[in-house]
Amino acid sequence: MKRIHHDQMARIGRAMSSRVRLRALNLLAQRPWRVSELAEELGESVAATSAHLKVLRAAGMVVEEKRGREHWCRVEAVEIFDLLVAMRRVAEAVLPELREAVRGDADDPHLLRVASLKELAEDVAGDRMALVDLRPTAEFDAGHIPGARSYPAAKLAEADLAPLRRWERLVAYCRGPWCLMAREGVQALNARGLPARRLRAGVVDWLAEGLPLIRGEQGAATEDKQGKEDARPRDRGPSLKETKK
Amino acid sequence: MKRIHHDQMARIGRAMSSRVRLRALNLLAQRPWRVSELAEELGESVAATSAHLKVLRAAGMVVEEKRGREHWCRVEAVEIFDLLVAMRRVAEAVLPELREAVRGDADDPHLLRVASLKELAEDVAGDRMALVDLRPTAEFDAGHIPGARSYPAAKLAEADLAPLRRWERLVAYCRGPWCLMAREGVQALNARGLPARRLRAGVVDWLAEGLPLIRGEQGAATEDKQGKEDARPRDRGPSLKETKK
DNA sequence: CAAATAATCAATAGTCCGTTTGACTATTTG
DNA sequence: CAAATAGTCAAACGGACTATTGATTATTTG
Numbered sequence: 389m390k391r392i393h394h395d396q397m398a399r400i401g402r403a404m405s406s407r408v409r410l411r412a413l414n415l416l417a418q419r420p421w422r423v424s425e426l427a428e429e430l431g432e433s434v435a436a437t438s439a440h441l442k443v444l445r446a447a448g449m450v451v452e453e454k455r456g457r458e459h460w461c462r463v464e465a466v467e468i469f470d471l472l473v474a475m476r477r478v479a480e481a482v483l484p485e486l487r488e489a490v491r492g493d494a495d496d497p498h499l500l501r502v503a504s505l506k507e508l509a510e511d512v513a514g515d516r517m518a519l520v521d522l523r524p525t526a527e528f529d530a531g532h533i534p535g536a537r538s539y540p541a542a543k544l545a546e547a548d549l550a551p552l553r554r555w556e557r558l559v560a561y562c563r564g565p566w567c568l569m570a571r572e573g574v575q576a577l578n579a580r581g582l583p584a585r586r587l588r589a590g591v592v593d594w595l596a597e598g599l600p601l602i603r604g605e606q607g608a609a610t611e612d613k614q615g616k617e618d619a620r621p622r623d624r625g626p627s628l629k630e631t632k633k
Numbered sequence: 634m635k636r637i638h639h640d641q642m643a644r645i646g647r648a649m650s651s652r653v654r655l656r657a658l659n660l661l662a663q664r665p666w667r668v669s670e671l672a673e674e675l676g677e678s679v680a681a682t683s684a685h686l687k688v689l690r691a692a693g694m695v696v697e698e699k700r701g702r703e704h705w706c707r708v709e710a711v712e713i714f715d716l717l718v719a720m721r722r723v724a725e726a727v728l729p730e731l732r733e734a735v736r737g738d739a740d741d742p743h744l745l746r747v748a749s750l751k752e753l754a755e756d757v758a759g760d761r762m763a764l765v766d767l768r769p770t771a772e773f774d775a776g777h778i779p780g781a782r783s784y785p786a787a788k789l790a791e792a793d794l795a796p797l798r799r800w801e802r803l804v805a806y807c808r809g810p811w812c813l814m815a816r817e818g819v820q821a822l823n824a825r826g827l828p829a830r831r832l833r834a835g836v837v838d839w840l841a842e843g844l845p846l847i848r849g850e851q852g853a854a855t856e857d858k859q860g861k862e863d864a865r866p867r868d869r870g871p872s873l874k875e876t877k878k
Numbered sequence: 879c880a881a882a883t884a885a886t887c888a889a890t891a892g893t894c895c896g897t898t899t900g901a902c903t904a905t906t907t908g
Numbered sequence: 909c910a911a912a913t914a915g916t917c918a919a920a921c922g923g924a925c926t927a928t929t930g931a932t933t934a935t936t937t938g
Contacts, residue, residue, distance in 0.1 A: 393811040396732075397649075401648075401650035404646030405640075405647040407639045407640045410639045410642055414639075416749045447727070449723070465723060465726045465727050467722045468727075475642060475716055475719075476716075478645055478712045478713055482645075482692070483644065483692070483693050484693075489638070
């Protein structure tokens with residue numbers, strides 16, 4: 389009886405034992421993706437991506453929904469956000485290379501040191517600080533930290549930053565602690581005279597803390613809001629529909 | 634740069650992608666073990682166990698210390714307890730077989746329904762309830778829930794249960810939610826007229842909640858405390874000593 | 879209905895895992 | 909120092925994993 393349980397749990401471990409699948413999971417934690425879209429972002433072939441998604445689905449970590457000829461994949465179980473954070477914490481605590489990277493991060497003068505995300509939420513709610521979401525529009529729309537403004541890193545150069553100049557404290561976040569966009573985005577903001585700092589946490593950390601996200605566009609940032617209107621919102625539904633054994 | 638991080642994290646996933654390694658991790662979370670001792674408990678050859686431990690060490694999840702000709706292995710990073718719990722929660726939420734097992738568990742009349750472990754800690758501290766640790770003595774000595782009394786499941790039949798008769802509420806726990814000892818132990822206690830219930834949580838859950846364990850024997854339960862005096866205490870030290878690349 | 883699109887599937891080849899076996903190293907004990 | 913003990917290591921074998929290729933299915937569009 390005991391064996392079965394660990395056998396099952398090993399499927400979760402296996403799902404998270406590949407670089408590609410972990411990257412995919414992190415992307416899927418931001419918003420639902422189509423298979424080919426994901427493949428492109430990952431730099432993998434569609435067939436390979438499809439196979440990886442099959443493993444993730446078999447482990448129940450990703451759910452797929454067919455819409456016409458497109459297959460939309462998403463992370464559904466909220467427990468997975470906790471797992472991703474717990475795993476990252478272990479990796480950062482235990483693997484020499486990552487420990488060093490974390491130590492280097494701590495020296496980054498652009499990094500915001502924050503006691504807790506809840507406290508940050510209060511600062512934002514009290515308008516004592518502006519929160520900038522650097523992720524692509526589709527990810528912002530699928531779910532962002534309350535009060536955040538969308539300034540996609542890719543379009544920062546042409547963005548009108550005037551609305552941001554009235555805050556003394558400016559904090560930017562993106563997909564997570566290892567995401568390059570935040571580093572580059574913060575530098576770009578600084579170069580344009582804005583005192584922005586980088587938040588290590590992303591929406592995954594936010595959800596793992598039990599804090600709520602806000603869905604839907606609200607942009608107001610880049611005037612051209614670009615297509616992507618088909619990016620369906622994250623649906624934190626009651627349960628997974630199928631795991632197709 | 635991003636690739637490296639996910640590559641590293643994948644090592645953690647890989648370490649947890651095998652049934653045997655997961656069982657080993659769960660045992661190592663209870664107390665430090667010697668290699669051959671672990672091999673026997675797992676029902677695997679020493680060589681195979683050694684190989685698995687090598688993987689776990691490479692992932693930084695287990696540390697080894699040589700004492701004479703014996704190699705003692707243990708889980709050192711506290712973050713790992715969180716990870717084990719998070720992973721179990723995902724597995725139970727997402728995998729059909731385990732969801733069913735959990736549902737079945739909920740119907741178990743012997744299962745204690747408890748709001749939070751902290752509340753349980755208060756009940757035990759206030760002497761409104763007795764806590765019984767069913768694990769082997771060595772594991773109890775390496776770390777147990779404060780207030781728990783050691784009644785190893787293996788020796789319940791010969792144990793003197795008289796000291797337990799003065800409580801109306803009796804709760805037993807063991808290695809974790811899937812451990813057979815708790816089920817059998819609770820039945821044995823009930824058979825002998827004690828109104829014991831089973832606690833789903835084990836010491837891993839306890840630690841993941843940030844609650845403290847107590848170390849050292851205090852037995853008083855079975856008069857013969859059996860050898861095992863060499864089982865060294867869990868050492869929640871500052872960091873891992875080496876990962877030997 | 880034919881063409882185009884989105885994705886899966888099946889077969890293949892190369893790689894990586896996990897176990898076993900027997901040899902080897904280090905340490906203790908007589 | 910020889911024998912016993914505790915583990916690791918190297919080779920080998922079978923099985924599983926991953927990426928690629930080309931074929932196949934389902935759906936939409938013209």
